[in-house]
Amino acid sequence: MEYKFKATPMPRRNLTTGKVMTRLLLGLLVVYAYGLYNSYNIGGKQYLVNTLLLLLVAVVTSIVCEVIYALMMKKNIGEHCSTSFPAITALILVLTVPANTSLYAIAVATVIAIVFGKLVFGGFGQNIFNPAAVGRAVIISSFATRTAFDAVTGATIATQFAKMNWIADANSYLRFVEANGGYFNILMGNYAGAIGETCTLIILAVGVWMTIWDVIDWRIPATYLGLLFGSATIAGLVKGLGIDYALMFVSTGGAAFGAVFMLTDPVTNPQTRPGKIVFAALAALFTIAIRFLGNMPEGVVFSILLANMISPAIDKLFSSKQITSHKRNIAITLGTVACVLLCGALIACSVEPGKYAVDANAGASETVEEETDAEAGASGTDEEAGASEDAGVTGTFADTDLSKYPAAVKSVDGDTYIVTAGGFHALEGGPDNEFEIVITDGKVVSVKCTVFSDTQGVGTIATADDALAEFEGVSLTDEIDAVSGATYTSNSVNAAVQAALKEANK
Amino acid sequence: MAFLIGPMQKRIRGHKEATETNEILKIHCDEVAISLAIGSHTALPCVNVGDKVKIGDLIGKRDDRFYVPVFSSVSGEVVAIEKRMSAGLRPADHVIIKNDHADRKKEFSSISLESSKEEIINYMKEIGLIGQGGAGFPSYLKYSTDKCETLIINAIECEPYITADVRNIEENMEYFKDGVKLLLKASNAKKCLIGMKFIHANLITKLNELFKDEENIEVVACKDVYPMGWERTLVYTLLHKRYDKLPIEAGAIVSNATTAITLAKTSEKKCYQYERIVTVSGDNIAKPHNVICRIGTEIKDLIKACGGPKNDPAVIVMGGPMMGTCVTKDTVTITPISNAVNVFEPKEYQEYPCLRCGRCVEHCPSSLEPVTITEAYRFNDVDRLSTLHVNDCVECGMCTYICPSKIEVTEMIRRAKKVMALRKK
Numbered sequence: 001m002e003y004k005f006k007a008t009p010m011p012r013r014n015l016t017t018g019k020v021m022t023r024l025l026l027g028l029l030v031v032y033a034y035g036l037y038n039s040y041n042i043g044g045k046q047y048l049v050n051t052l053l054l055l056l057v058a059v060v061t062s063i064v065c066e067v068i069y070a071l072m073m074k075k076n077i078g079e080h081c082s083t084s085f086p087a088i089t090a091l092i093l094v095l096t097v098p099a100n101t102s103l104y105a106i107a108v109a110t111v112i113a114i115v116f117g118k119l120v121f122g123g124f125g126q127n128i129f130n131p132a133a134v135g136r137a138v139i140i141s142s143f144a145t146r147t148a149f150d151a152v153t154g155a156t157i158a159t160q161f162a163k164m165n166w167i168a169d170a171n172s173y174l175r176f177v178e179a180n181g182g183y184f185n186i187l188m189g190n191y192a193g194a195i196g197e198t199c200t201l202i203i204l205a206v207g208v209w210m211t212i213w214d215v216i217d218w219r220i221p222a223t224y225l226g227l228l229f230g231s232a233t234i235a236g237l238v239k240g241l242g243i244d245y246a247l248m249f250v251s252t253g254g255a256a257f258g259a260v261f262m263l264t265d266p267v268t269n270p271q272t273r274p275g276k277i278v279f280a281a282l283a284a285l286f287t288i289a290i291r292f293l294g295n296m297p298e299g300v301v302f303s304i305l306l307a308n309m310i311s312p313a314i315d316k317l318f319s320s321k322q323i324t325s326h327k328r329n330i331a332i333t334l335g336t337v338a339c340v341l342l343c344g345a346l347i348a349c350s351v352e353p354g355k356y357a358v359d360a361n362a363g364a365s366e367t368v369e370e371e372t373d374a375e376a377g378a379s380g381t382d383e384e385a386g387a388s389e390d391a392g393v394t395g396t397f398a399d400t401d402l403s404k405y406p407a408a409v410k411s412v413d414g415d416t417y418i419v420t421a422g423g424f425h426a427l428e429g430g431p432d433n434e435f436e437i438v439i440t441d442g443k444v445v446s447v448k449c450t451v452f453s454d455t456q457g458v459g460t461i462a463t464a465d466d467a468l469a470e471f472e473g474v475s476l477t478d479e480i481d482a483v484s485g486a487t488y489t490s491n492s493v494n495a496a497v498q499a500a501l502k503e504a505n506k
Numbered sequence: 507m508a509f510l511i512g513p514m515q516k517r518i519r520g521h522k523e524a525t526e527t528n529e530i531l532k533i534h535c536d537e538v539a540i541s542l543a544i545g546s547h548t549a550l551p552c553v554n555v556g557d558k559v560k561i562g563d564l565i566g567k568r569d570d571r572f573y574v575p576v577f578s579s580v581s582g583e584v585v586a587i588e589k590r591m592s593a594g595l596r597p598a599d600h601v602i603i604k605n606d607h608a609d610r611k612k613e614f615s616s617i618s619l620e621s622s623k624e625e626i627i628n629y630m631k632e633i634g635l636i637g638q639g640g641a642g643f644p645s646y647l648k649y650s651t652d653k654c655e656t657l658i659i660n661a662i663e664c665e666p667y668i669t670a671d672v673r674n675i676e677e678n679m680e681y682f683k684d685g686v687k688l689l690l691k692a693s694n695a696k697k698c699l700i701g702m703k704f705i706h707a708n709l710i711t712k713l714n715e716l717f718k719d720e721e722n723i724e725v726v727a728c729k730d731v732y733p734m735g736w737e738r739t740l741v742y743t744l745l746h747k748r749y750d751k752l753p754i755e756a757g758a759i760v761s762n763a764t765t766a767i768t769l770a771k772t773s774e775k776k777c778y779q780y781e782r783i784v785t786v787s788g789d790n791i792a793k794p795h796n797v798i799c800r801i802g803t804e805i806k807d808l809i810k811a812c813g814g815p816k817n818d819p820a821v822i823v824m825g826g827p828m829m830g831t832c833v834t835k836d837t838v839t840i841t842p843i844s845n846a847v848n849v850f851e852p853k854e855y856q857e858y859p860c861l862r863c864g865r866c867v868e869h870c871p872s873s874l875e876p877v878t879i880t881e882a883y884r885f886n887d888v889d890r891l892s893t894l895h896v897n898d899c900v901e902c903g904m905c906t907y908i909c910p911s912k913i914e915v916t917e918m919i920r921r922a923k924k925v926m927a928l929r930k931k
Contacts, residue, residue, distance in 0.1 A: 001815060001819075001820065002818060002820075004821050006821045006832055006850075006852050008832055009827055009906050009916065011518060011519070011666055011828070012906070012912060013909075015910050016855075016856070016858070017912075018856070019910070020861075020910055083856075123859065125860050125861055266861045266864065271862050271878070272864060273510050273512060276864070277510075315878075319893075322512075323873045326510065330510060
């Protein structure tokens, strides 16, 4: 009988890193599945296919990178890939980009994420920054306006919110929420945005599931989202927006997704519990600061990278026997959380509330925004938003230049005018929208949309009955604000009404 | 506390059912090899080859400031004194005695409940009583204090597979009762707490019945977690106190249940306790059993009595599977502090890179940072190691157990401790 040497302990826990990663992958796939559904809702088949292709391209690219690295380092390829988990990074990266991101952009971002985010540090477990966040940051800062293969029909909630400086006066705020379908709709994520970040409810549910399965430490998302919520609650109460403003602040943009899937990456956050809480608190502070004070529309990705950078220092701060330094650790942790809450609230309160307006009459300056993709706001977006506001309140409806949206009266039957008007798709040579407009004494009585060929979901906001009802009583001499959300489509309606009124006034 | 530090413990599957209820085997042997290694010291032999010895005759003693005697567990003739591998993985002198099966015994004195504290402590010294939980600390040193407020009897047995203590209590209820009372007297404490895992509900009921007349002795049911039986964890669980070096700083003395039984039995029978109960278990043994054998029996006899290993190759662990030491020779012998021999399959686990997830930090019962120690050891960063309280590690094995990346964390820390020890010299 042969007796071998093996260092004790003999029993091992069943949980392996492979299992942890598989569970994480499953969680991410749930979010991705919702992302597929949402992409289809926003952009139809084209978006759905692109979302699928994005994942395929990202995963293949990431594996190719790992294989080349393994060959260069003369490692066993199979072993290297099975302990390096490239697919996780690829999937997280895909979930942080909008559904209309071009495939080459995701490929480049994946290479950057895997190679410069992970492999140059020595591979999985050695990286300082969250690889997916590195890739995402590259998309935001390097590609800016060119990531999308088409122009998004309208801004996402996050960019709308960012245009209002993330805090609006009470009236604008209510209109903003209403325009986006109310709180439940926003929590459910029925709007355009990054593939994985829209549905806060699903993200949180997956987060709870992953906590139960010992994949993530709930302290990190709880601290991070709690502090965002807390600061926003104080600001909301001070500015008279109510507590629900905090809910909007947390559930729009990538905050929930970043908190649950990116901040919790164990490799890039501190190893002690107090460290993890301080880390999440600082990340929350960075997010609040970037959202309110920075000129980027969304701050989650950069705040994650900044917090990652501080993580080793936090580890050093708490590196001692945890029992003996317990009181000190409690003091530091509570102190940091309280400071962040206070600073966050002060920053939020110090910002001038913006007005809610995505203006149809803005003309040239609008087009810049329209080409800007979901999160990739180029600097200066704020000023342009301000400028378009001003443009909106001058001039009459008759003077508004809508020549980009060619409208033609097809037929007149008594007071009823059938008008076709180019919408967003018409710009690309697609079919026109068609409206039925009733006019008596130079004033609009009713507007009905009979043929709608713009993007479902976004464009429909502008052609909903409520929105069309706003045209009642409008004459050529009135000033007019367009309906929010879908600029192309609302311009299309405007053009149609303008043409019908001009016809009636002949 | 757990919120910011972590649980510092973990439920580990006990596998105790294998040896909890079946019969206790008795092993006879023709020759014993009694190890003179006591803890980290080695006693000097005081018999010569050819000497005739009785059970309880002194065959060796420690020569440093602590007096610890080593007695013969059989009657017969000393046939050799040779260096062998001891259970603590150190080569040490072993006195090999041929058993004549006559079982002539040297008569010991006895004590009773009327004896004074000093008398009991002297008796402990005389009979060479050492802590039988595994550390082997001389009991008389432990009890030579008057600061003790609480006596804690450790019947937790938190290591998986081992049932020796619990079976021993079951078999020797009356001795256990007397032993606890003697220890209580020796400690001069006001009360005594007996810690036992709640899973032994039947035994707890029996013990409550046994101690129902003793107002100052209480049986406390503890959580089924590892390492509940570690002194510090047990003291914190029962008294909510932490201490720096010895439990007496928290006003407590902790003794193992088997120690209490041995003390009472020796006094009652006026004879050296030449046998002990050992659990032979593990996932690679044919018929797991508790066995009673002489001190000095080679473990191959125990393994053979339990049907031998199921598969070849096998790994033998002296003691519990978490903290025990792996021995590669089956000629290692049973000492008074050996409570188990476990046989395992040498399982290989796929190792992943360290995630730095901090699970080892959260679960470390000493609240150290195994991940940082491992990192510092890998980079041979002695300065960093010296700030990480490496020597507070008791090698409980929790970090290796919990590590999702299956890294041999405990083994690295053991090596780091050796590096630090060499540096001190």
